[in-house]
Amino acid sequence: xxxxxxxxxxxxxxDFFKKNKHLxxxxxxxxxxxEEAFGCKYRLLAVLIDDxxxxxxxxxxxxxxxxxxxxISSAYIEYGGFAGNKMYVNxxxxxxxxxxxxxxxxxxxxxxxxxxxxxxxxxKLIRKNLYKKFVLRLEGQVWKGIQKSxxxxxxxxxxxxxxxxxxxxDLNLFYELYCKNMRDFGSPPYSKKYFVSFxxxxxxxxxxxxxxxxxxxxxxxxxxxxxxxxxxxILIAVSDKxxxxxxxxxxxxxxxxxxxxxxxxxxxxxxRVREGSGQFEYKKKWGCxxxxxxxxxxLWKAKDIPLVDPxxxxxxxxxxxxxxxxxxxxxxxxxxxxxxx
Numbered sequence: 001x002x003x004x005x006x007x008x009x010x011x012x013x014x015d016f017f018k019k020n021k022h023l024x025x026x027x028x029x030x031x032x033x034x035e036e037a038f039g040c041k042y043r044l045l046a047v048l049i050d051d052x053x054x055x056x057x058x059x060x061x062x063x064x065x066x067x068x069x070x071x072i073s074s075a076y077i078e079y080g081g082f083a084g085n086k087m088y089v090n091x092x093x094x095x096x097x098x099x100x101x102x103x104x105x106x107x108x109x110x111x112x113x114x115x116x117x118x119x120x121x122x123x124k125l126i127r128k129n130l131y132k133k134f135v136l137r138l139e140g141q142v143w144k145g146i147q148k149s150x151x152x153x154x155x156x157x158x159x160x161x162x163x164x165x166x167x168x169x170d171l172n173l174f175y176e177l178y179c180k181n182m183r184d185f186g187s188p189p190y191s192k193k194y195f196v197s198f199x200x201x202x203x204x205x206x207x208x209x210x211x212x213x214x215x216x217x218x219x220x221x222x223x224x225x226x227x228x229x230x231x232x233x234i235l236i237a238v239s240d241k242x243x244x245x246x247x248x249x250x251x252x253x254x255x256x257x258x259x260x261x262x263x264x265x266x267x268x269x270x271x272r273v274r275e276g277s278g279q280f281e282y283k284k285k286w287g288c289x290x291x292x293x294x295x296x297x298x299l300w301k302a303k304d305i306p307l308v309d310p311x312x313x314x315x316x317x318x319x320x321x322x323x324x325x326x327x328x329x330x331x332x333x334x335x336x337x338x339x340x341x
Contacts, residue, residue, distance in 0.1 A: 002049050004088075006095045009044040009056070016053045022083035023112050024207055024228040025074045026056055033201035034060070034076055037194040038337050042074075045095065047088040055084035057092045061104070064338030068105045068302070071096060075340040078131070078272040078293070079112030079233075086115055093122045097298060106306065107298040116296070125296040128305055132275060134288035136268040138261050145287030154254045157213075157247035163255040166210040166222065168199050173219045174212065179325050179332075181238035186317030188332035202226065211256050213239075213248035221248030223256055232260045233269040253286070 011028065024030050031042045040060055047055045060075035074080035082089050096107055109125070116127075136142070143151065166174055175192050182189040202208035207228045213221040221239040225232050234256075239249045257268050270283045272293050284290075297305050320328065 004091065005048050006092065007046055007048055009046045009053070013046070013053050013056075016056070016084065020084045021113060022056070022229065023079060023231070024202075024226045024233070025058055025077055025079060025112070026083045027207070027228075029201050029205045029207055031058070033197050036197040036201065037190070038076060038333075040075070040337070045092055047084075047091050049088075053084070055082055055086075055088040055092060057082050057096075059096065060340065061100070062338065062340035067338050069103060070105050070306075070340065071100050071107045072340045073107075073109045074112075076336070077235075078110060078133075080108075080110035081112045082115040083113060089115055090122045093124065093298070097124065101300040104300055105302040106300055108306075109296040111294050111296060122298075124298050126299070126305060127294050127296050128307075129292055129294050130274075130307070131272040131293045131295075132280075133272050133291050133293040134270040134283040134286070135291060136257065136270065136286055136288045138257070138265055138268055142257065142261060142287070147285040147287065150250065150285040153247045153250045157251035158254075160246040161213040161215050161220065161248045161251050163211055163213045163251050166212045170210075170212065170219070171195055171199065174210065174222050177219055177222060177240060178236070178238050179329055180240070182332070183321060183323065183325055183328050184241060186320045188320070188335040189328055190336060191329070191333035194333070198224070209256070209259075211252045213252045215243050215246060215248065218243075220246070221252050223249075223252040225256065227260070227265070230264065230266040231269060232256065232265055232267065234271050257286075 017027075026044070028044075031044060034040065034042045040062075043059050043061075045057045045059060046053050057073055058080065059071050059073045061069070062072055062075050063069045072080065082092065100107065116125075146154075171192070175195060178195075179189045198208060198210075203210070208224070208226045210225075211223045212219050219240075220243040222237075223234065224236040225234040237249060237253070260268055270286065270288060273280045273283055299305070
């Protein structure tokens with residue numbers, strides 16, 4: 001009889017990666033990046049059959065006196081979930097349910113690899129389609145698939161801006177642009193430590209890049225993304241609002257896409273999006289495929305699914321936009337850490 005056990009992985013599962021489809025958040029480099037950036041514990045749970053790894057699930061325990069406690073796969077990124085053999089998904093769900101139900105409000109799985117189907121999904125989970133995602137397939141005539149108005153904007157932008165990869169010495173300039181842009185969005189920023197950790201654990205390991213657009217030597221736009229398993233996944237896009245007429249955001253997106261095509265990548269993932277938002281309309285013009293991006297919930301102390309209604313936070317957003325940048329830097333990372341975003 002085969003022996004099943006569930007353990008927390010620390011190292012030594014490269015053979016599993018060679019045999020199984022997975023995403024960047026399943027890797028040890030990503031684990032180190034998140035742990036250094038947020039000061040949290042990023043756990044990689046695994047089902048072992050006769051000491052062979054079959055299925056992996058990353059989880060983070062997100063704690064907050066203000067927002068409550070929860071388990072998220074995966075916190076601090078829009079995707080999460082399992083890698084490996086689908087047959088053992090429910091064993092990991094049951095394990096988390098038994099070990100974490102007393103201390104937390106709920107368990108959320110931000111599904112990334114579409115491991116669930118009607119036959120295998122645990123009856124404990126509740127599915128919610130809170131977001132969509134836009135993904136660009138990098139094959140054929142990608143340029144021609146972009147809307148004509150967007151192609152025109154890209155050409156215009158490249159006459160005015162110069163796009164290049166940012167390195168460690170560029171992080172100070174990038175971070176100031178990022179914090180200013182996040183304040184204008186009405187959203188809390190990550191700390192500079194987050195980007196230092198991204199550079200050390202992701203960029204140096206060739207799992208990510210940051211592209212920047214310069215207007216006469218001034219950094220006016222930047223694009224941050226993972227580059228892993230033939231897939232680029234965009235994390236952050238920022239631009240200086242004083243230079244939007246030159247469309248630098250279009251330039252950094254196209255140069256990143258072109259790099260991905262030239263280097264044999266198959267997908268350019270624009271990340272999750274809410275229908276009806278300004279980002280939805282922007283991403284749609286790149287000729288992407290629109291796909292579901294469901295989340296799955298297991299409720300413990302919580303009585304209802306924690307839904308985020310943007311209208312509820314409109315006043316908070318307006319107030320945040322009026323905060324001094326130094327203050328947003330001071331409390332932004334704490335808010336992100338405790339929200340799990």
